[in-house]
Structures are given as C-alpha cells and as structure tokens.
Amino acid sequence: MYQPKFADFEAFAQRGNLIPVYREILADVETPVSVLKKLQHRDHVYLLESVEGGEKWGRYSFIGTDAGVVFKVRGPKVILEEKGRVSVREHHGDPLGAMRKLLGRYQPVATPGLPRFFGGAVGYLGYDMVRYFEKLPDAPPDDLNLDEAVFVISDSLIIFDNTRHTIKVVACAYMEDADTPEDAYQKACEKIEDMIELLSLPGGQSAPPPRTNGVSFESNMTPDQYKAVVEKAREYIAAGDVIQVVLAQRFCTPCTVDPVDLY
Known part of the structure; x- marks a missing residue:
C-alpha cells in the first residue's frame, strides 16, 4: 500500500510542491551494500549511513538514485544538469547563493511515517570552496580537474530501517513536472514499483581482483x-x-x- 493515500496526497499538494510517496517492504536478506551493488550502474548514486557515538550503528541508511538535478561548481561557473539538459551560468563569487536559489524552487511536505530526511541536495564541498569565504593565498595548480562542489537532488530514495528491518522505497513527486496531482501520484507509484522490481533481482557478484604481491603508492x-x-x-x-x-x-x-x- 502506498503512503500517503491519494486523498492525503492531494491535500499535501495544496501546501507544497514536493511530496514523497513511499511503500514499505521487508528487508529480508538485503543490506544497504547489496542494494547499492544493484544500483551502482546508475549515475550519481549515493549511500549515507552512520555510526552514533562511535559504536552504535545508526537507525537509518539512505540510498539515493535517479538524480533529477546535478549541481556543480567549476571555477567561476555553476553547471546544472537537469532532464538531459546542461546549463552554465556565472555564480559571481557566490556559489552557495546559486545553490540556495536552486533549492528555493522546492517546497517539500513531510509525509507521516518517514524519517526527517527523505531527499535533498547530497554531495560535497571541496576544500578550495573556502576561497569564496576567506581571503587566502593563490590556490595550488589543479592537476586533478575536479569540480569544487557537486550536489545531486535525487528523485528516488531507498531508506533502510536498521531497527525494524524494513525498506521504504520513496519517490518524490514534484508537482511542477506533472499536469495534475493524479498524474504526479501515478508517476511516483510507478517509479516505486520499478524500484521494487529491481530490488527483487539477484545481485551481481564482482569478479575478484587479481592478487598482487604488494601495493606501491x-x-x-x-x-x-x-x-x-x-x-x-x-x-x-x-x-x-x-x-x-x-x-x-x-x-x-x-x-x-x-x-x-x-x-
């Protein structure tokens, strides 16, 4: 059964434009890592898990996929990848301001039964981002050609409840991408079923790497x-x-x- 029911979803759509829809299933023999292996062929997949107090495993593990938006900072420019399109714009020395503007388009509505985190911008800020906030000496040469920051906003999320041994498969319905609430709800439910079908498939096993006598760095x-x-x-x-x-x-x-x- 999907949560929320459509009547509640329709009411939530009056309060915001991003509503998570989910279905809960038993984890059975799945683990966060086994699910990650089934999804690793997709672009911009992430796994978030934690240990509390240095010794107790955190209750929830999160796997995000189906990135609706990818936000990158590279030099003076912000690069947005969205729905197969790429746009480039200047951030004028304020890349986080550009991120704030991007996130401003979303008005999420929390669905009962989900943890506080059910999606959002997940990624990293590189060390040299500090140069936008502090006056520092010239940066060393960039010999890796890495983005200074990358964040993904995933449309789908798999939430492991490590206490109840269940999985919540979440699809975030963005109202701006649908003609009607019915359309948004239906698309979210279909995405959930596709994800559950993928989880039911046997996981692929990686070939063991060739053995070596030692590793040199x-x-x-x-x-x-x-x-x-x-x-x-x-x-x-x-x-x-x-x-x-x-x-x-x-x-x-x-x-x-x-x-x-x-x-």
Missing part, C-alpha cells in the same frame, strides 16, 4: 619537496605567522577493485 611530491614545505612551515611558526599548519601529500596507486567492494 606514488606521492605527488618528492621527499626533498616535502622537506622544503616542512622547513617553510617551521619558519612561519617561529615568526608567529600561523596558528595551524596542515602539511599533506597525495599518495596514489592504480586500483581495479569494484568501488562498492572497496567501500
């Missing part, structure tokens, strides 16, 4: 370069110019392991 700095950075930090400390120094180097190695298996 390569740094992005030579030992002499790193020592020079340490000496410069010591000079700053002696001069009283810094209160904290983070000296880091990047170590890389080729990896053929399935990302989910690595997790």
Whole structure:
C-alpha cells in the first residue's frame, strides 16, 4: 500500500510542491551494500549511513538514485544538469547563493511515517570552496580537474530501517513536472514499483581482483619537496605567522577493485 493515500496526497499538494510517496517492504536478506551493488550502474548514486557515538550503528541508511538535478561548481561557473539538459551560468563569487536559489524552487511536505530526511541536495564541498569565504593565498595548480562542489537532488530514495528491518522505497513527486496531482501520484507509484522490481533481482557478484604481491603508492611530491614545505612551515611558526599548519601529500596507486567492494 502506498503512503500517503491519494486523498492525503492531494491535500499535501495544496501546501507544497514536493511530496514523497513511499511503500514499505521487508528487508529480508538485503543490506544497504547489496542494494547499492544493484544500483551502482546508475549515475550519481549515493549511500549515507552512520555510526552514533562511535559504536552504535545508526537507525537509518539512505540510498539515493535517479538524480533529477546535478549541481556543480567549476571555477567561476555553476553547471546544472537537469532532464538531459546542461546549463552554465556565472555564480559571481557566490556559489552557495546559486545553490540556495536552486533549492528555493522546492517546497517539500513531510509525509507521516518517514524519517526527517527523505531527499535533498547530497554531495560535497571541496576544500578550495573556502576561497569564496576567506581571503587566502593563490590556490595550488589543479592537476586533478575536479569540480569544487557537486550536489545531486535525487528523485528516488531507498531508506533502510536498521531497527525494524524494513525498506521504504520513496519517490518524490514534484508537482511542477506533472499536469495534475493524479498524474504526479501515478508517476511516483510507478517509479516505486520499478524500484521494487529491481530490488527483487539477484545481485551481481564482482569478479575478484587479481592478487598482487604488494601495493606501491606514488606521492605527488618528492621527499626533498616535502622537506622544503616542512622547513617553510617551521619558519612561519617561529615568526608567529600561523596558528595551524596542515602539511599533506597525495599518495596514489592504480586500483581495479569494484568501488562498492572497496567501500
């Protein structure tokens, strides 16, 4: 049975334009990781889970998929991927303002029976985003060509209740994408059924990676370069110019392991 019922959904649609619809099923032998493996072929899938107090497993695990919107920050520009279209615009030094404007289009209505989180913008802010908030020295060369920030807004969410051993399959109905409440509700229910059918399929097994005698890592700095950075930090400390120094180097190695298996 879908929740909320359509009569309640129609009433919720008077209060906002984003209403989560869900169906609850038994988790059986599924785990968050086994479901993640079934969904990993999709773009922009994420898994959120946590440990409370350092030792107690969090009650909920969340898997998001079907990204309706992807928000990226790259240099002075914001890149939006939405419904197969890509738009690029300037953020004028305020990328989070652009994010705030994007999120302003949504007026979510909480559905009884769901945890507080039932979708939203999930992603990361890269370290260099701090340069939009503080005046800092010039950034080091970008040799990885990574986005400074990436957030996805997923239309579908799978919520594991690790206490009750159930799964809530959630589809967020965005009223602006539908002609009528009936249309929005029907599309959400169909999306839920498609997801449940996918969960019922046997999970694929990753081929074991070839065994090696050892793994070697390569740094992005030579030992002499790193020592020079340490000496410069010591000079700053002696001069009283810094209160904290983070000296880091990047170590890389080729990896053929399935990302989910690595997790």
